[in-house]
Amino acid sequence: MNHSPVHATTTHSFLPKVSVVVPIYNGEIDLPDLISCLLSQTYPKDRVEYLLVDNNSSDRTLTFLKTAAELSPLTIHPLSENQIQSSYAARNTGIRSATGEIIAFTDADCRPQPQWLESLIQPFINLDVVIVVGEITALPGKSILEQHADRQETLSQKHTLSHHFCAYGQTANLAIRRLALEKVGLFRPYLTTGGDADICWRILMAKIGKLEFAPNAVVQHRHRTTLKELQSQWRRYGRSNRYLHELYGVELMPGLTRKEYYYRLVRWLVKEIPKNILKAIAGKASFVDFLSTPIGLFTAKARYLGQSEAKLPEQAQIIDWL
Template sequence: MNNSSVDATTAHSFWPQVSVVVPIYNGETDLPDLISCLLAQTYPQDRVEYLLVDNNSSDRTLTYLNTAAELSPLTIRPLSENQIQSSYAARNTGIRAATGEIIAFTDADCRPQPQWLELLIQPFSDQNIVIVVGEIAALPSKNILEQHADQQDTLSQKHTLAHPFCAYGQTANLAIRRIVLEKVGLFRPYLTTGGDADICWRILLAKIGDLKFAPGAIVKHRHRSTFKELQSQWRRYGRSNRYLHELYGVKLMPGLKPKDYIYRLIRWLLKEIPKNILQAIAGKATLVDFLSTPIGLFTAKARYSGQSEAKLPEKAQIIEWL
């Protein structure tokens, strides 16, 4: 146990056995930073195992995982999911191998902060709590697209927690009691997006227990830095909306008509830009403020395209069980 773990142990008496599941696809370049973040966790090392699941990577991910398992003082268990190409299938592989009473989730490209796991797990001391959602913050932004996403809090769980159908947490920072997964099943392995909402909703709609937000349990994630990455991200949000519509009847996001785009662009040119110029002179506006509207229209179009073109896979109805 490292020193931080010893200090943390004196601060709390609630230290259940935890299994952290991380799906990984071609994550070789992300793994050194991820492992460093896991080593820095204040949660006692003898109370946590890390199940790192390679999802048929074509790089050296699995080799790196095996080496890390041998050399790290952490309990790292490398696993493989090669049958189904889906992060949810990989998470299911991790859950099945897990020994902890609480299963925590994050992703290979996330950077859990030192107290992440400690603060994510503490709310489970209340037996009514069955899901805990931590916050997702941005890594330092380097360009306009990333700064725009910062301004919009794109990654924050506040958006999913306020979902009009039912609150949920993204699997980048989520923990669930193992016992409830025995009751409602695991992730839908053939979904490619929307599975985090689905599993939270199945638990909450079954009225098995409550969800708690732990804002201090932070993982950091990088924003998309190119238009191609940004388009892919928002198209995925659109596909998720379509899938959840077909599974739960969730309302679809309305698309903007051509005249709406024209109106918003004219309003941007004639009203917003002059206003931003005045604010810039006063030192209260940046380039991000000037470009917020066109970037927002770009992401809205990408989301609607993803929603319009998506079709729920037939196998997505399948729920795997422990």
């Protein structure tokens, strides 16, 4: 398996039909910006279809999708997944309606950059490539939490590509050859988190082909702005870790002992704060530097809580098929 960087180049001779699948739950606010980003794509419009799947939204998402399909120069298919409340079930609904040989994925709250699709598709010119992972960067943020997450590169695919068990890509920026989905199945529709890793691992373990990283295929995403959102995000990471442990035997993330927790807090107060005060006087430290340790402890605790409380639902064993 190889996930070395592939630098995208414009190749007019390689333009496979692409289906872009986007699951949407209460995405009314995000959709105008998303559609604008899709309109800006450099990949030929007549070679792409956009399957936008409403997952039982309570806002006007579906109405917006139908209007966009009528008025947009893009090929937009508005779809609904109302049986199962899960982004993976919604993606499966999109895949089943897809006609492209490459299926690309992003999310409603993502902002694909103009070269995104062109860069994401190019590595597939090599028939050995069955998964391509693009990069996820942060939309500009002003809050302390956003600046901290940006510094930690929380969203970057480099974390998933270097996973100790097996590399994978997040569905915010991922493309899979249809042939691979025909062979190993679709997403687990009842899984609520961890499905990105699961589908990539099933494909890679089946030895169908390899994974490539396309760093120029960039999607921007907004970091969490409140402690509640941040806690929810990291609890979900913890649940994902537990589910993948139960499905694959992936090693669980160790939690901090009370002793380690207090040691880090004391070290922050006694050592890091004085050091950062001196740096701030010299103009080399910001407010984010002062809060890096407590925010890190907060997210570590949230992840461990999510991991401790989670239990893989029995239905999550089910894999959908084309």
